[in-house]
Amino acid sequence: MADAVLTPIPADGPIVEIRKLTSAFDLPDRRLVIHKDLDLTVNRGEVLSIVGGSGSGKTVLLRQILGLERPAAGEVRIMGQPLHTLSQRGASSRIGMLFQHGALFSAFNVLENVAFPLRELKTLPQRLIDEAAMVCLQMVGLKPADAQKMPSELSGGMIKRAALARALIMDPPLLLLDEPTAGLDPDSSDAFVHLLRSLHRDLALTVIMVTHDLDTLFELSTRIAVVADQRVIVAGRPKDVIAFRHPFIEDFFLGERGQRAMELLREYPFAI
Numbered sequence: 685m686a687d688a689v690l691t692p693i694p695a696d697g698p699i700v701e702i703r704k705l706t707s708a709f710d711l712p713d714r715r716l717v718i719h720k721d722l723d724l725t726v727n728r729g730e731v732l733s734i735v736g737g738s739g740s741g742k743t744v745l746l747r748q749i750l751g752l753e754r755p756a757a758g759e760v761r762i763m764g765q766p767l768h769t770l771s772q773r774g775a776s777s778r779i780g781m782l783f784q785h786g787a788l789f790s791a792f793n794v795l796e797n798v799a800f801p802l803r804e805l806k807t808l809p810q811r812l813i814d815e816a817a818m819v820c821l822q823m824v825g826l827k828p829a830d831a832q833k834m835p836s837e838l839s840g841g842m843i844k845r846a847a848l849a850r851a852l853i854m855d856p857p858l859l860l861l862d863e864p865t866a867g868l869d870p871d872s873s874d875a876f877v878h879l880l881r882s883l884h885r886d887l888a889l890t891v892i893m894v895t896h897d898l899d900t901l902f903e904l905s906t907r908i909a910v911v912a913d914q915r916v917i918v919a920g921r922p923k924d925v926i927a928f929r930h931p932f933i934e935d936f937f938l939g940e941r942g943q944r945a946m947e948l949l950r951e952y953p954f955a956i
């Protein structure tokens with residue numbers, strides 16, 4: 685099987701290309717179709733946010749990009765290569781994922797959690813792996829003393845940071861974030877958004893994020909894709925997406941939350 689360790693990552697071209705994707709689950713009594721003929725292209729350096737109603741298939745879409753779900757039809761290409769031809773090792777060197785609740789291993793301390801993907805490669809000595817994990821911890825704003833803590837001893841913000849360090853340890857060009865600020869208090873949420881913004885810039889990352897939070901959405905996104913009616917109905921700059929007529933968009937951006945959305949549009953000139 686082709687492997688990104690052996691197959692160089694191309695320097696240009698889209699990071700993700702999804703063509704005519706169908707996602708479906710076979711339930712005991714019926715087939716549940718989540719996406720039908722969904723198309724999406726994500727370009728290098730973007731922060732693309734995916735929004736959509738509850739159950740519209742945003743997380744399933746992230747899981748498709750990560751290779752955790754198999755398309756019923758259609759294709760997902762990551763940096764030019766069909767996802768199904770990438771080995772697990774190839775995929776993990778290209779994509780880092782921050783799961784909604786961090787998904788840290790509760791029996792491992794922070795350092796062991798962060799080091800886990802690198803240790804799984806079984807190619808580097810433990811000393812180098814630990815050093816790389818310490819660098820990642822520092823990059824996400826955790827202290828050396830936090831390395832020995834267990835996940836149960838961490839605050840919500842620290843869990844997200846440790847999980848982010850784990851997502852970054854393989855130095856992937858693409859980072860997926862599922863509700864990165866969910867469950868954080870406003871100060872921790874602001875600090876985490878600030879961290880994500882610096883890492884996006886400093887590491888030249890491409891980011892795909894699912895979020896319901898308007899502040900996170902407007903502070904980070906260069907483009908927004910809306911999932912509704914089993915496909916991406918519009919993808920574009922925030923002001924273009926808000927102008928697109930669809931019941932979900934009217935409800936999400938122009939309902940009670942609309943005033944805040946408009947304030948944020950004014951506050952973040954890149955979005956206009």
Ligand SMILES: Nc1ncnc2c1ncn2[C@@H]1O[C@H](COP(=O)(O)OP(=O)(O)OP(=O)(O)O)[C@@H](O)[C@H]1O
Nearest residue numbers: 709710716718736737738739740741742743744745
């Ligand atoms: N493994 C699975 N088996 C069966 N159905 C599933 C599976 N995973 C997801 N689904 C269904 O797919 C649909 C989309 O789920 P998904 O988690 O992607 O929604 P979402 O847009 O992320 O929603 P939310 O905003 O509420 O988190 C839901 O109806 C969910 O129940």
